[in-house]
Amino acid sequence: MNPVKTIQRLWLLFLLQIPFALMAQHPVRLAVAGITHGHSDWIYNRKLRGDIEIAGIYETNADRVQEFRKRYQLPENLFYTNLEQLLDKVKPEGVMAFGPVNEHIAVVRACAPRKINVMVEKPLATTYKDAQEIADLAKRYGIKVLTDFETSWYASNQYVRNSYKEGRLGQLRKVMINDGHEGPWAMNRHFVSWLTDPVKNGGGALMDFGCYGANLMTWLMEGQRPLSVTAVTHQNRPDRYPKVEDEATIILQYPEAQCVIQASWSWSFSRKDMEVYGTKGYAIAADPVKIRTRMQGASSEVSQTLEPRSAPFNDPFAVFANVIRGTLKLEPDDVYELPVNVTVVEILDAARTSAKSGKTIYLKPRPALVQAGNVGNN
Incomplete structure (x- = not known):
């Protein structure tokens, strides 16, 4: 084979791989639905890994918003008081729910038709009826709904x-x-x-x-x-x-x-x-x-x-990001x-x-x- 053509082909293959490499390094865009939960601070207290980007935060409690903004030096335009408006404007790949447990169903109702994956803090819902509806919405719209437990x-x-x-x-x-x-x-x-x-x-x-x-x-x-x-x-x-x-x-x-x-x-x-x-x-x-x-x-x-669990299993946000990207497939009966x-x-x-x-x-x-x-x- 002509050595010049061989080099050209190898160079072409290299160039074709660049978009995939960049895509793999691009952070997953996530939004947060509610920050009144005591665990919501984990989002900004975790080590910076470049794997996720917080694109928007939904919260109606003005005091908690001001407290959160001041603590983590966050811009005002990151916050929304209307969840559907946030979803339509920000278009996140996933939403993490850190509000009252009885509001998890409302988050899934908003996210599922938009094909947005959801992770909630434990437990999944306050009633079995709501849990069944969440499962039905996830199945109907083909999204993941994970539940995080420490x-x-x-x-x-x-x-x-x-x-x-x-x-x-x-x-x-x-x-x-x-x-x-x-x-x-x-x-x-x-x-x-x-x-x-x-x-x-x-x-x-x-x-x-x-x-x-x-x-x-x-x-x-x-x-x-x-x-x-x-x-x-x-x-x-x-x-x-x-x-x-x-x-x-x-x-x-x-x-x-x-x-x-x-x-x-x-x-x-x-x-x-x-x-x-x-x-x-x-x-x-x-x-x-x-x-x-x-x-x-x-x-x-x-x-x-x-030894502690290895990445990504030592961090729920990393688990969520990897599931969204398809680089992690959990067992059907996994705890999440x-x-x-x-x-x-x-x-x-x-x-x-x-x-x-x-x-x-x-x-x-x-x-x-x-x-x-x-x-x-x-």
């Missing part, structure tokens, strides 16, 4: 699930999940105002922290729904939380396993941990990286410290995905009813609304 970033939880899936724990028999802290009464006032509202948050500690356990257990069970849900709630501090519970215990019963979820706003310290007991051994995720295990045949318990999180809200809805009625709630069979792989784009 415990999704924990290497320890991944280790426990892998141990179970690989057969080292045997069959699950008992799972204990503890999530709680001292209470939100001293947090930022904008967050507390709706976090302690039974409509905007759907409840108190049961919703705020019970959702973690429901998410992890549904994930462990690969999407299987419990047979029944039993819950007991209480107000230890009605002076602080007059409208909602600050203590909740939820029992999920499966054909051969039971899960006890303890959710609290009245503990002395913050904790998020999980104990999983099987027929061949147990694994305890003590914190994001610490694990204690004892397997069949072992004479004693083994403790180890894991709709099938698991619709079931989470179904469990929380049943728990709320159980606590109010004093009775065990038996879940009815449901149509295949959110079959794995059929929700959102693939």
